[in-house]
Amino acid sequence: MASDYDLIEWTSALETGVAEIDQQHRYLVTAINDANVQLAAEHDISLIEQITKDLLSYAIFHFDTEEELMQTLGYEQAAPDDAARHQQQHRQFSAQVIAVRDQLNNGLKISRKDLLTFLNGWLINHIMHTDQDLGAFIRKKRAE
Amino acid sequence: MSTLPSDSLTYLLAAFQHAHIGLVITDAKGIIIEVSQRVSEISGYPRDLLIGQRPAIFKSGRHPETFYQAMWQALHEKAYWSGEICNRRRDGEFIYEQLSIAALRDETGQVVHYVAVFSDISEQVRAESRILQAAYLDTLTGLPNRRLLGDRLDQAIAQCKRSGRHMATCFIDLDGFKKINDSYGHEAGDQLLIAVAQRLQSQVRGNDTVARLGGDEFVLLLNDLEDDSECVQAIQRILDKIAEPYLLPDNSHGKVSASIGITLYPADANDADTLLRHADQAMYVAKEAGKNCFQLYDSRLEQRLLARKATLHRVAQGLKQQQFVLHYQPKLDALRGCITGLEALIRWHHPILGHLEPNQFLPVIEDDDLALTLGEWTFRAALRQNRAWHGAGFALCVSVNAFPRQLQRTDFPELIRRLIDEEWPDMPAGRLMIEIVETRALHELDSLEQTIERCRALNVSFSLDDFGTGYSSLTYLRTLTVDEIKIDRSFVRDMLNDHEDLSIVEAVIGLGKAFGLKVVPEGVESATHIEHLLALGCELMQGYGIARPMPAEAVIPWLQDHNNTNKDA
Numbered sequence: 001m002a003s004d005y006d007l008i009e010w011t012s013a014l015e016t017g018v019a020e021i022d023q024q025h026r027y028l029v030t031a032i033n034d035a036n037v038q039l040a041a042e043h044d045i046s047l048i049e050q051i052t053k054d055l056l057s058y059a060i061f062h063f064d065t066e067e068e069l070m071q072t073l074g075y076e077q078a079a080p081d082d083a084a085r086h087q088q089q090h091r092q093f094s095a096q097v098i099a100v101r102d103q104l105n106n107g108l109k110i111s112r113k114d115l116l117t118f119l120n121g122w123l124i125n126h127i128m129h130t131d132q133d134l135g136a137f138i139r140k141k142r143a144e
Numbered sequence: 145m146s147t148l149p150s151d152s153l154t155y156l157l158a159a160f161q162h163a164h165i166g167l168v169i170t171d172a173k174g175i176i177i178e179v180s181q182r183v184s185e186i187s188g189y190p191r192d193l194l195i196g197q198r199p200a201i202f203k204s205g206r207h208p209e210t211f212y213q214a215m216w217q218a219l220h221e222k223a224y225w226s227g228e229i230c231n232r233r234r235d236g237e238f239i240y241e242q243l244s245i246a247a248l249r250d251e252t253g254q255v256v257h258y259v260a261v262f263s264d265i266s267e268q269v270r271a272e273s274r275i276l277q278a279a280y281l282d283t284l285t286g287l288p289n290r291r292l293l294g295d296r297l298d299q300a301i302a303q304c305k306r307s308g309r310h311m312a313t314c315f316i317d318l319d320g321f322k323k324i325n326d327s328y329g330h331e332a333g334d335q336l337l338i339a340v341a342q343r344l345q346s347q348v349r350g351n352d353t354v355a356r357l358g359g360d361e362f363v364l365l366l367n368d369l370e371d372d373s374e375c376v377q378a379i380q381r382i383l384d385k386i387a388e389p390y391l392l393p394d395n396s397h398g399k400v401s402a403s404i405g406i407t408l409y410p411a412d413a414n415d416a417d418t419l420l421r422h423a424d425q426a427m428y429v430a431k432e433a434g435k436n437c438f439q440l441y442d443s444r445l446e447q448r449l450l451a452r453k454a455t456l457h458r459v460a461q462g463l464k465q466q467q468f469v470l471h472y473q474p475k476l477d478a479l480r481g482c483i484t485g486l487e488a489l490i491r492w493h494h495p496i497l498g499h500l501e502p503n504q505f506l507p508v509i510e511d512d513d514l515a516l517t518l519g520e521w522t523f524r525a526a527l528r529q530n531r532a533w534h535g536a537g538f539a540l541c542v543s544v545n546a547f548p549r550q551l552q553r554t555d556f557p558e559l560i561r562r563l564i565d566e567e568w569p570d571m572p573a574g575r576l577m578i579e580i581v582e583t584r585a586l587h588e589l590d591s592l593e594q595t596i597e598r599c600r601a602l603n604v605s606f607s608l609d610d611f612g613t614g615y616s617s618l619t620y621l622r623t624l625t626v627d628e629i630k631i632d633r634s635f636v637r638d639m640l641n642d643h644e645d646l647s648i649v650e651a652v653i654g655l656g657k658a659f660g661l662k663v664v665p666e667g668v669e670s671a672t673h674i675e676h677l678l679a680l681g682c683e684l685m686q687g688y689g690i691a692r693p694m695p696a697e698a699v700i701p702w703l704q705d706h707n708n709t710n711k712d713a
Contacts (some may be wrong), residue, residue: 106632
């Protein structure tokens with residue numbers, strides 16, 4: 001199936017070195033790639049609904065995992081700016097997914113391009129940068 | 145005892161007549177020369193007919209030739225054989241015997257007689273086979289049960305490995321069975337399950353397996369498939385067959401359909417348990433995708449479901465740890481300046497993620513039974529809170545959003561009755577309103593209307609939420625007896641600068657008047673909105689321009705403040 005976007009390939013650049021986080025990130029990468037392929041094949045409202053539902057579900061269980069690690073290991077005290085930025089990106093992710101659902105509920109057409117641009121962009125930015133900082137912090141803490 | 149004088153046979157016979165045991169004596173060639181009375185009783189052949197015959201007369205045809213070869217070999221080598229054998233009576237019925245045969249030799253070692261003694265163990269064997277059947281077959285439908293299915297799956301996997309052909313494990317769960325079971329009784333439910341079992345069997349080939357796991361769950365093993373597409377065709381046929389109407393006890397026609405999850409071997413090269421689990425997971429997704437369809441398993445499905453389960457678990461835990469609270473948003477009567485009611489809106493005070501809005505977590509749980517638990521909690525909390533306000537002298541109507549999953553249940557009115565009994569037994573009329581959102585899940589409007597009627601008898605009123613956004617708002621309006629319609633915020637928000645949205649708002653207000661219903665625009669953001677809506681003849685409204693949703697403890701101070709402001713104005 002031809003797609004406008006290259007599928008995201010899992011590379012070491014995406015790894016944080018924290019097992020539980022990496023496992024969950026792999027899931028997100030798969031989910032976004034799936035969305036990419038499926039949405040190229042058909043533009044079905046229930047499909048977008050299902051994708052956004054999965055993303056919301058992901059937001060709850062994955063962000064919970066990360067932010068709990070931040071709390072227990074004292075990330076906020078150690079790097080207050082990074083922690084704030086990190087949490088803000090999490091909230092922004094949920095807000096964007098909800099905005100998509102709201103648009104759907106109001107009968108507006110969702111552009112696949114918009115949805116995927118956002119998801120790909122968020123994923124690359126967040127996992128390759130923000131989560132790398134957190135990963136380094138957690139690895140250091142766990143080594144202590 | 146390898147040799148015996150021939151006159152001893154007479155004593156032997158006399159002894160066995162008394163012992164009530166079958167005794168057959170043959171000569172060296174295996175021709176019957178004497179039998180005890182018991183032999184005739186067991187076999188149905190009179191003594192005269194047996195003398196001169198060979199014991200082969202008793203053969204049932206149930207044992208392969210190798211069985212008899214082994215018997216003879218033992219008699220030659222050890223002069224003795226003992227074991228269980230299935231023989232046939234004169235009337236054709238099978239008998240099971242515990243049989244011992246000895247070869248009797250003379251002084252020179254020549255065989256002179258064969259002596260066989262046996263007892264009838266048919267009863268015992270049949271009882272055992274009944275037990276075996278009960279252990280392997282489902283008693284209702286006679287289909288293989290979970291245990292036998294396990295064996296069959298193991299065999300099918302082995303078969304695939306040998307033949308290089310494909311096999312499909314299909315997990316079937318009926319849609320709508322519970323409803324029929326609930327409304328027509330277990331007897332009718334059982335009859336339907338038997339009919340489903342028969343339909344399934346009629347659609348498969350002899351070497352396929354149809355099994356019932358229990359309840360309304362069945363498993364199909366489709367063996368010896370050329371390729372995977374062959375399976376898809378078969379499953380489509382089965383879906384159609386299952387969806388045909390069933391005759392119910394009252395001669396009406398009941399409908400159920402099937403959600404089917406499929407995993408294909410060797411693409412999913414796993415053991416029997418794993419194949420079943422994967423097919424089950426795929427079935428779950430088929431259910432979620434709207435039922436009466438099938439879903440093929442792939443490994444990403446499992447990840448998705450794990451993620452979903454992890455989230456549901458967190459919600460369940462949050463409920464236990466009282467992390468959910470209700471906030472309340474006032475509904476204003478702008479003409480009289482008074483607050484007529486409040487809408488209860490759920491919030492999740494997540495210990496890590498902070499305050500989560502309903503649209504962040506409700507979509508994740510609405511298809512799960514957790515929605516029933518959370519829904520019940522919401523109604524209870526709202527009733528308890530409103531009773532407290534009533535005690536403080538405030539007569540308010542609280543609106544609660546019901547989950548579609550709750551409204552689909554025929555016992556929803558009983559739930560509401562129980563909650564009122566428990567939380568506010570003497571609740572006056574006009575204190576509880578239930579908001580319904582149009583959704584594909586609520587397509588059986590007639591039964592929903594029945595639910596509504598039964599709730600109305602409990603002094604509960606109804607509201608159609610998000611009116612105008614769905615595809616069948618008018619059908620809802622026509623079929624359901626409601627008291628109020630709420631105009632969706634998306635129309636209200638833009639009505640001041642979007643002419644089309646304004647037209648819709650006007651139209652819905654007109655519709656409300658025509659049907660004699662209250663109309664409540666949501667998303668009223670400014671004083672301009674309020675003035676404009678009043679001018680359109682709309683009195684009730686809700687939105688940030690009036691008040692944001694607030695915690696329960698802030699409601700009374702807000703009401704007092706609001707009333708004072710109004711008096712001043």
